[in-house]
Amino acid sequence: MIIAANLKTNLTRAKTISYLNKVERFIEKNSITQEVLVFPATSSLVKHQAGIKVGAQNAYPAINGAFTGEIGYEQLEEFEIKTILIGHSERRHVMGETQEELVKKFNFYKELGFRIVYCVGEPLSVRESGHDKMMEYISRQYEGIDVMYKNLIVAYEPVWAIGSGLTPTPEDIVTIHKELKTKSTAPLLYGGSVKVTNVQEVLSLDGVDGVLVGSAALYAEHFCSMCESAQLLEKKINNKKES
Numbered sequence: 325m326i327i328a329a330n331l332k333t334n335l336t337r338a339k340t341i342s343y344l345n346k347v348e349r350f351i352e353k354n355s356i357t358q359e360v361l362v363f364p365a366t367s368s369l370v371k372h373q374a375g376i377k378v379g380a381q382n383a384y385p386a387i388n389g390a391f392t393g394e395i396g397y398e399q400l401e402e403f404e405i406k407t408i409l410i411g412h413s414e415r416r417h418v419m420g421e422t423q424e425e426l427v428k429k430f431n432f433y434k435e436l437g438f439r440i441v442y443c444v445g446e447p448l449s450v451r452e453s454g455h456d457k458m459m460e461y462i463s464r465q466y467e468g469i470d471v472m473y474k475n476l477i478v479a480y481e482p483v484w485a486i487g488s489g490l491t492p493t494p495e496d497i498v499t500i501h502k503e504l505k506t507k508s509t510a511p512l513l514y515g516g517s518v519k520v521t522n523v524q525e526v527l528s529l530d531g532v533d534g535v536l537v538g539s540a541a542l543y544a545e546h547f548c549s550m551c552e553s554a555q556l557l558e559k560k561i562n563n564k565k566e567s
Contacts, residue, residue, distance in 0.1 A: 325527060325554045326477060326511055326534030328361035328441065329541035330381065330409065331368075340368035344376060346544040351375050351551065358554045359534070361441070363409050366395060371403045377439070379407030382415060385432030397436060407439040411465065413483040417447065427468035434473055441477045441536065442469060443515070444504070448484035459503060471508035478512050479536040480504055485516030486538060492516070494529055501531030520546050524553040 335343060344362060351360060352375065363379045364370070372378045384394035400408075410429055415421045433440060444465040446458050462480075470476070480500060485491050492500075501512055514526055515536030526535060534554070541547040 325558060326359045326361065326513055327547075327551050327554050328363070328479075328513065328534065328536045329547050330363045330412070330515075330536060330538050331365060331542065332381070332414075332538060333365050334542055335365060335368055337368045337370065340364045341370055343544045344370065344372055344378070347548055347551070348372075348374050348376055350544075350548040354552060354555065356551050356555050358551055358558070360551060361407060363407075369400075369403050369405065373404070377407050378403070378405055379409060379439070379441070380405055381409050381412070383408060383429075383433070385429045397433075406437065407441070408433050409441045409443065411443040413443060413445055413447075413481055413486060417483065423465065423467060430469055434470060434475075437475065439475045439477065440473065441479055441513070443479045443481055443536070445481035445483050445516070451482065451484065459500075462500075462504070463507070466507055471510065473510070476508065476510040477534075478504065478508055478510050479515050480512060481515040481536065483516075490517055491522065491526075494525065497526065497532065498530050501529070505531055518550075520549050520553075523550045524557055527554055527557050 360376045361379055362376050363381045370378065380400055383400055384391045384396045386396045388396045388398040411426050430440060444462050446461050450461045451458050482492055497514055504512055511533040512531060513534045513536045514532050518526055518535045518537045519540035523535060526532060537550060
């Protein structure tokens with residue numbers, strides 16, 4: 325399973341280093357074999373050569389250049405970062421990134437061999453317009469994206485659930501993950517108000533290969549608990565297969 329933390333615009337560099345070290349010690353002590361990704365704020369990016377993969381929440385599709393307020397590959401290379409989050413709902417709906425811009429970003433970092441976590445999802449108004457309209461909306465977010473890219477991870481995030489404390493029903497998550505699995509064989513994560521109290525239930529659902537966690541992952545102890553839940557669940561599944 326893949327357990328990913330999007331720290332958004334939170335934690336200083338010092339706090340991020342402390343966070344990473346706490347999670348790293350937990351992973352090592354508890355023999356966590358899940359893939360663990362952490363996406364710090366841009367100013368808190370660090371070189372971290374251990375079990376956790378540190379990724380960028382965003383970067384411009386250029387090596388470097390006159391792109392005020394952005395970072396490019398040159399800045400990521402300094403920290404040996406080869407993982408990036410693309411298409412998060414806040415980039416789409418708050419920063420106004422278009423599908424065309426996201427495709428350019430995707431293709432640029434794909435050519436560099438990055439592990440790409442590509443986000444798709446719908447706002448509440450689209451969800452309330454009916455299932456078919458919702459799937460049409462999400463399908464357009466796949467346009468121009470190489471769904472067969474070997475280093476692709478897809479994250480489904482119902483926009484209305486992010487940070488709201490609300491989540492779709494387990495049946496809804498299973499249904500949409502089943503449909504999205506027909507679009508790509510890449511691992512498919514669920515994101516949207518995932519927290520310590522529901523992470524095990526979410527991870528146990530058919531078609532869910534991991535989670536992308538926002539505010540609930542800001543405390544290292546909580547994120548460690550989620551990693552442990554994934555490990556215990558995988559062990560339980562393996563034991564069932566062997567019995």
